[in-house]
Amino acid sequence: MMSKITILRAVVEGLTYLVAFLTKVLGSEKGRPHQQKSAEEEANERFGLSWRVAVEANNVCPWRKVPLQCYQHLQNYMCAGQYERDLNLVVDNILIYASQIPLSPDGMDAWILDVDDTCISNFSYYEKRRFGCDPFDSTIFKEWIMEGKCPANPAVRSLFKSLKERGFKLFLLTGRDQATLSTITSNNLHSQGFVGYQRLILRSPEYKGQSAVKYKSAIRKEIEREGYRIWGNVGDQWSDLQGECLGKRTFKLPNPMYFIS
Known part of the structure; x- marks a missing residue:
């Protein structure tokens, strides 16, 4: 008789524990907000992804601002880690390529790096402009630039240092x-x-009004x-x-927030 009571007690205790456990689990699930996206949100996400891929392939040009339905996708892309992963992958491949280049002893092996959203980032400005969904405001952008607080893109800073250590002259x-x-x-x-580069070249008055392609081609031609x-x-x-004078290899870093012709 005592063994039956003992067994019954064990069963009751087990059931009590199971009920308490299920109550806790179900309660925590109930407290979580549902993340189900609406049909419109799903459609916008698909469009945003397609649009971003087309932009990076240079199949959408010229464009003045990002379509509003891309906002959520770009916010997730820029803030949730995928942008950094994409950037890091490009930099990794640049380093592989650079490691295979036989440098000459004359010190004339060069590399060109863009500045904005290559070496340093304007993320803070574009985050407030809904990642390019709002029209570009040159006045506000210049105010941001004049603060001198653009943070480095860490992967590009590492690239800069690696190229410099290898002996490339950086422009x-x-x-x-x-x-x-x-x-x-x-x-x-x-x-x-970013210290120890060969030269920092900004747009001088003689190139004012020229397209970025024409201006940068002229500078590269002069370097050569x-x-x-x-x-x-x-x-x-x-x-x-x-x-013109693009160099032996070009590398495009991701940037779906704006387009410069």
Whole structure:
């Protein structure tokens, strides 16, 4: 009789524990917000992904702002880690390529890096502009630039240091205005670890009004005239990588937030 009571007690205790456990689990599930997306949100997500891929392949051009239905997708892309993973993958492949280049002892092996959203990031500005869904505001953007607080893209900073250590001469080429932004840009780059480059080149008055392609082509041509061999050219815009004297390899970094022709 006692053994039956003992067994019964064990069964009751087991059932009590099971009920308590299920109550806790079901209660926690009940408290969680449902993440089910609406049909419209699903459609926008699919469109946003397709649009971003088309932009990176340079199949959507020219465009002035990001379609509003892409906002949620771009917010997730830029903030949830995928942007960094994509950027890191490109940089990893640049390093593989660079490691195979036989440098000459004359010190004329060169590399070109864009500045904005290549070396340093304008994420803070574009986050407030819904990642390009709001129209570009040149006044507000210049105010942001003048703060001199653009953070480095860590992967590109590591690339910069690796290329410099290997012996490449690094040219930082930007469309920023030389007359008004030279000092703030130089200081910003130095504060973020971009030190020891061969030259920082900004847009001088003679190139004012020219397209980015024409301006940057002219600068690269001048660099080659000086005797440098451009082994690599890195930028977030297709206009960084088009035109003349591109170098032996070009590398496009991801940027679905804006387009510069």
